[in-house]
Structure formats: C-alpha cells, structure tokens
Amino acid sequence: MAIFSYATKQDTLAKIIETIMHEGLLTYHPKYSDAPLDLQYRAKQLDKLHKKGAVFAVRNKSHFENGVKGYIITSNETLIKQANLISHFTPNVYRRYYYADDKRQTIKGFEEENLQQINAFVVDIDTKEYSLNDIQLACIDESIGEPTLILESERGYQVYFAMKTPIFISNKNQFRSLKVAKRIAENLKRSLASVEADMYCNDFGFFRMPNNRNVKWFNEYAIYDPATLIAWSQRKDADRGRQLYVVPQKTNSPSLLNTDWFHQLLQTTDVRGEKGQIGRNNYLFTLALVCYQDARDQSYTFDLLDQFNSRLRTPLPVKDLNTIVESAYSGRYHGPKKEYVEQLIELYAPHHKDIKVSFGHTAWYKHKKARKDRERSHLEEWEADITEWITAKKQVSEPFIWRTQKELCNEIGIANSSLNKLLKQSKKLLKTTSGKGRNAKTGWTTVDLYIAYIIWLKKDLGARFAFGIRALVEEQIDLMEHVAGYEVLLEKLRKLHFEQIINEQLTMSESLTGTG
Incomplete structure (x- = not known):
C-alpha cells in the first residue's frame, strides 16, 4: 500500500523537501513567486537570519555526460515546483554556484570544498535483490536507525538520513567538519553492507530527486542531530580499530611488520596465482591479516598494501584490494596461520625459506565439536x-x-x-x-x-x-x-x-x- 494517497502526494513532496533542505535555500523565488505578498515579505525577513546557497539539478541522467548540463535552484518553492521534472539534484547546499557557458546550460561549483551545509546523508543500493523491509531492518539492526526517506530507482534504491540541523562546512582546521562528515558517510555505507550499499558512490554529489512516483518511504520524524551521528560514527570507528584524528598507540609486543619474514613478503613483485598455488588475493589477504593482528589502523593497512599491489607485475584492481582489507578487518579472523605464511615464503621467497616465522605468541583456537557429538x-x-x-x-x-x-x-x-x-x-x-x-x-x-x-x-x-x-x-x-x-x-x-x-x-x- 502506498505511503500516502494521490491527493496528498504534492503536500508530502513539499514536506520531504522542507525536511531535507532546512534554511539553506530561500523560501520563495525572489522574482517570480506565486505566494501571497504578505507571506513573501515575512519569509524574506526570516531568510535574512540564515546564510543562503543553492543546489544543482539535472533533468535527465544522460545530462551528466560531457560536462554536467543542468541548472541552479536557489529557493524551496522552485525545487518543489520542479521536483517532478528533475531526475537528480544535490540535497546538500553549495555556497558558490555558476554556469560555465554563455547559454547557461553547463553548471559548475559542486566540489566538496564548496559545500555550505550538509542536510542529508544518502546511501545508494544499486540492486533490487532486497525488499524495502530488508533495507529498513538493516538500517535499524546494523546502522544508525530508521531512514528518513527511501526512493526507488530503475536498478535499486537510495536511502536518505536527513539531519535535524545541518552540518555547516568551513575551511577551518583544513576542512575538519567536512572530514568528519565524510567519515560519517563512509560508516553509514559500511553499516549497510548486508544490503549491498555502494561504497564507491560519491558522498555528497547528485542523488535521485524525490517525486510523486519514486517515494517509497518517508518519516519526517526520523531525523538525526549531528552530535548523535558523530558519536555513532566514532563507535563504528572504535569497533574497527581506527580513529579520525588520533594516531593509534603502539602495542607493547614487538611489531610483526618489523619481522624479517614480513619484510621478505613485501619484496615480492611476481605473485603468479597459477593453479594449485596461492594467488594474489590470498597473498594480500594474508598480509592484511598480519596488519590486523599487529593492531594497525585499517587505513594504514590499505595504504601499505596499495603500495605493495602497485609494484606487482599484475596488480589487483583497487576495488578488489579494498574488499580484501575489509574482509581481513571484519572481526571474523584472529590473524594469519603460521603454516600459511611459511608456504608463502617457500613459494615467493625461496632464497629466504630458512627464515623463522614467529608471531610472538601462539594463535591456535579450538574448534567446538559437532552438535551431534555433544551430550x-x-x-x-x-x-x-x-x-x-x-x-x-x-x-x-x-x-x-x-x-x-x-x-x-x-x-x-x-x-x-x-x-x-x-x-x-x-x-x-x-x-x-x-x-x-x-x-x-x-x-x-x-x-x-x-x-x-x-x-x-x-x-x-x-x-x-x-x-x-x-x-x-x-x-x-x-x-x-x-x-x-x-x-x-x-x-x-x-x-x-x-x-x-x-x-x-x-x-x-x-x-x-x-x-x-
């Protein structure tokens, strides 16, 4: 059953846009508003209390090719009127905006450093293998909570988490607020991995425009204040052993990354992966597990393995490398097996096969008996x-x-x-x-x-x-x-x-x- 009846769709659409946009845009169009003059006058007085910006919009997905062909919107009134004619827009507000050509067709200014305020975080799910119910349960079980808005696209869904108050972006402390917001966006996407959230979707770019056809879920009360999102994101980072601005403390035990055997594994440039041999994926996965057991930050591990991967004669795609590191840091593994590392040394560093492989402590774990074998x-x-x-x-x-x-x-x-x-x-x-x-x-x-x-x-x-x-x-x-x-x-x-x-x-x- 539809969330709202046809008679209330336009009102609901207006409410959605007002919930997302906050005071980032003018209330009414400055020249061609249809609102009564007294409402326009009162709105102008209130608009003066908040700095205004603009959002960018396009009418068709094909308009992203060869430069972005679109237009600039500076008022909620225009955005609501145009909603059913727009395919994509930027739900977050930019401070500077302009057209790149005399015909006013190509738009410019949607760089992250030009963001004025972040109104919503959007997660793209580029598949329809999961139902709305699956997505909502994933949001509640594994993420911050119920989404504000879910839109349907041709191939999947876009999930909006709207802010109670915006996160304002400035260039202070090297765009600290933007870095915090990007980490929140990353953690939201990671938290919805069970429904195949797209990790590589632009954090604050163009997303589907809500319209009378694609809104599948809307709850105006499911909005989040910045402090709640930041605290949640910090907990997610802590679970993964990383922090945003603090360098992780070194452990008391000797670093595995300083061992001779790990150093030799990093010198390999020709991981073949032929039939019956350990290939690139398993090789990199083992190195990632070493870093994980050594309590290294995940971003450190990715950077280290990215450099190693780039030196290979046939490197893996970056997307595959990211998946490998994610898996190693998923919490399902304690560390690499000693005999596996010894096998890698024998295969890819045969001149150093006498190197003693030591982890500084044993890492053997008992497996529980099969259920039928227990009383x-x-x-x-x-x-x-x-x-x-x-x-x-x-x-x-x-x-x-x-x-x-x-x-x-x-x-x-x-x-x-x-x-x-x-x-x-x-x-x-x-x-x-x-x-x-x-x-x-x-x-x-x-x-x-x-x-x-x-x-x-x-x-x-x-x-x-x-x-x-x-x-x-x-x-x-x-x-x-x-x-x-x-x-x-x-x-x-x-x-x-x-x-x-x-x-x-x-x-x-x-x-x-x-x-x-």
Missing part, C-alpha cells in the same frame, strides 16, 4: 532452533506464535529448564502473556520479527500510524516479559523513533526495581 546442545543453538520455528510459522499481520511453554518445549525438543535459562540471556527471543488463569495465552516472537511487524503496520496504515499503531504497540509491550531480548527491543524501538513509549517503559521498570 548437551549449546543454548545459542536452541535459540537458533526456536527462532527458525517461529519464523516458519509467523504471519505478517500477527507478530506472535501462541503456544504454552510446555507445547513449545515439546515441538522444539528443549527441556523446560533449558528454555527458562535461555530466556534469561537470549537477546533475540520475546515472550508475552495475554489473559489470566485458564484463558491465559502465551505468545512467542523474536525482536527482529516484531520490528518487521511494526514496519509492516507503518506501511499499511500510512498517515494513520500516529493515531492507531502506537497505542497497539504500547499495549503489546506492556504484556511482554522483561527477558534479555526486551532491552534489545527497546533499543530498536528507539531507532524507530518510539521515544515516548520507551521512556514510559523505562520509568515503569525503574519504579518496579526501585532505581532511578
């Missing part, structure tokens, strides 16, 4: 079984599977004591009870399925969401047990902008526990 299954495996069972039986319009605890135990094959222990620590499962006595029913769901259910409700009811769904969700949450997954649910509801319900639940929880 008791781990709780996380029972959790996976229950999650799979609920997912298979759940309907879109009903978030819970109604079974007594005994019935669930019988269907899954889990002991009641194990289920109780699992519920206390599971961050995925949710349990609710409806009714009392013999009429009581027990409902089971997962955090992700419940959030997907709320997203479905919001899409289905559209503008009526605020009047109906919040009360329903509040009632359902009141009946949920405060198991471990409950806290995770509250955090995801916060990302869905349910602050009022969350605050009420936290207040209730504090009063019950005597804290606060």
Whole structure:
C-alpha cells in the first residue's frame, strides 16, 4: 500500500523537501513567486537570519555526460515546483554556484570544498535483490536507525538520513567538519553492507530527486542531530580499530611488520596465482591479516598494501584490494596461520625459506565439536532452533506464535529448564502473556520479527500510524516479559523513533526495581 494517497502526494513532496533542505535555500523565488505578498515579505525577513546557497539539478541522467548540463535552484518553492521534472539534484547546499557557458546550460561549483551545509546523508543500493523491509531492518539492526526517506530507482534504491540541523562546512582546521562528515558517510555505507550499499558512490554529489512516483518511504520524524551521528560514527570507528584524528598507540609486543619474514613478503613483485598455488588475493589477504593482528589502523593497512599491489607485475584492481582489507578487518579472523605464511615464503621467497616465522605468541583456537557429538546442545543453538520455528510459522499481520511453554518445549525438543535459562540471556527471543488463569495465552516472537511487524503496520496504515499503531504497540509491550531480548527491543524501538513509549517503559521498570 502506498505511503500516502494521490491527493496528498504534492503536500508530502513539499514536506520531504522542507525536511531535507532546512534554511539553506530561500523560501520563495525572489522574482517570480506565486505566494501571497504578505507571506513573501515575512519569509524574506526570516531568510535574512540564515546564510543562503543553492543546489544543482539535472533533468535527465544522460545530462551528466560531457560536462554536467543542468541548472541552479536557489529557493524551496522552485525545487518543489520542479521536483517532478528533475531526475537528480544535490540535497546538500553549495555556497558558490555558476554556469560555465554563455547559454547557461553547463553548471559548475559542486566540489566538496564548496559545500555550505550538509542536510542529508544518502546511501545508494544499486540492486533490487532486497525488499524495502530488508533495507529498513538493516538500517535499524546494523546502522544508525530508521531512514528518513527511501526512493526507488530503475536498478535499486537510495536511502536518505536527513539531519535535524545541518552540518555547516568551513575551511577551518583544513576542512575538519567536512572530514568528519565524510567519515560519517563512509560508516553509514559500511553499516549497510548486508544490503549491498555502494561504497564507491560519491558522498555528497547528485542523488535521485524525490517525486510523486519514486517515494517509497518517508518519516519526517526520523531525523538525526549531528552530535548523535558523530558519536555513532566514532563507535563504528572504535569497533574497527581506527580513529579520525588520533594516531593509534603502539602495542607493547614487538611489531610483526618489523619481522624479517614480513619484510621478505613485501619484496615480492611476481605473485603468479597459477593453479594449485596461492594467488594474489590470498597473498594480500594474508598480509592484511598480519596488519590486523599487529593492531594497525585499517587505513594504514590499505595504504601499505596499495603500495605493495602497485609494484606487482599484475596488480589487483583497487576495488578488489579494498574488499580484501575489509574482509581481513571484519572481526571474523584472529590473524594469519603460521603454516600459511611459511608456504608463502617457500613459494615467493625461496632464497629466504630458512627464515623463522614467529608471531610472538601462539594463535591456535579450538574448534567446538559437532552438535551431534555433544551430550548437551549449546543454548545459542536452541535459540537458533526456536527462532527458525517461529519464523516458519509467523504471519505478517500477527507478530506472535501462541503456544504454552510446555507445547513449545515439546515441538522444539528443549527441556523446560533449558528454555527458562535461555530466556534469561537470549537477546533475540520475546515472550508475552495475554489473559489470566485458564484463558491465559502465551505468545512467542523474536525482536527482529516484531520490528518487521511494526514496519509492516507503518506501511499499511500510512498517515494513520500516529493515531492507531502506537497505542497497539504500547499495549503489546506492556504484556511482554522483561527477558534479555526486551532491552534489545527497546533499543530498536528507539531507532524507530518510539521515544515516548520507551521512556514510559523505562520509568515503569525503574519504579518496579526501585532505581532511578
């Protein structure tokens, strides 16, 4: 079902543009406005309070060829009027803007250093293999939270995260604010890797223009203040072992990068990768793992391997190199295997095969036995079984599977004591009870399925969401047990902008526990 009816599309379009643009443009066209004179006068007085700039627009994607053929827009009024005639625009405002030819057809000025303010971060998903629901769940589970806007293109989607207040760009401290904004943009794209966000899309360039045909999702309340985005981006950087302005501290243990064997591996220029041999990808991946185990910053590793790669007789494309470094720093690996490094030395540095390969400490990890070989299954495996069972039986319009605890135990094959222990620590499962006595029913769901259910409700009811769904969700949450997954649910509801319900639940929880 559409987010808004046809009769309200133009009003919604105006609201979208106002939500994104803030006070970066004039309210009305300075010469040819259709607004009443009294509104124009009042708007001019308010416009004087904020510095104004312009955005760039093109009518067709083909106009990006051989210079950018487009035009300059300086008012919200014009942008709203022209929205359905524009294919792409710059949602972020530039301070200087001009035409490069006498016919006023080719536009200039959209360099990053010329940005006046950043109004929105946009992530491009260049595939339709994922549904809107998949994208929204990825935003909530893995990124900053619910997107402000999702637009559909011919080949995919563009996801907007609009700002509550803009990030203003200046040349102070070598464009520090721009560097911070670019790191936020990078982390947003990385956080949506599960839905194949395009890492190489321009951070602050041209994006799809919202119009009456391509808007698939809009929530004017899903906006983010700069401090929240910066704090989130810093946490993402910390998870990946990097900082924006601080050089990482050296570890106390000897650096692996100073070992003879690593030095010899860096001298190789002819990695062949023939059948039965370790090729370029695995070679570079091993070097990246060495850097990762050595606690080196990811950007340092990329620069080091980029230099090494450029010296190879047949270097890898930069895009492939970036993917290799990303994989090495994904957290799925502890470091390179000693025998693998020894094999590389033997293959590509045979004159130095007597070099002792040492990591300074052992890096061997036990593998857990197969489930069938263990007397008791781990709780996380029972959790996976229950999650799979609920997912298979759940309907879109009903978030819970109604079974007594005994019935669930019988269907899954889990002991009641194990289920109780699992519920206390599971961050995925949710349990609710409806009714009392013999009429009581027990409902089971997962955090992700419940959030997907709320997203479905919001899409289905559209503008009526605020009047109906919040009360329903509040009632359902009141009946949920405060198991471990409950806290995770509250955090995801916060990302869905349910602050009022969350605050009420936290207040209730504090009063019950005597804290606060």
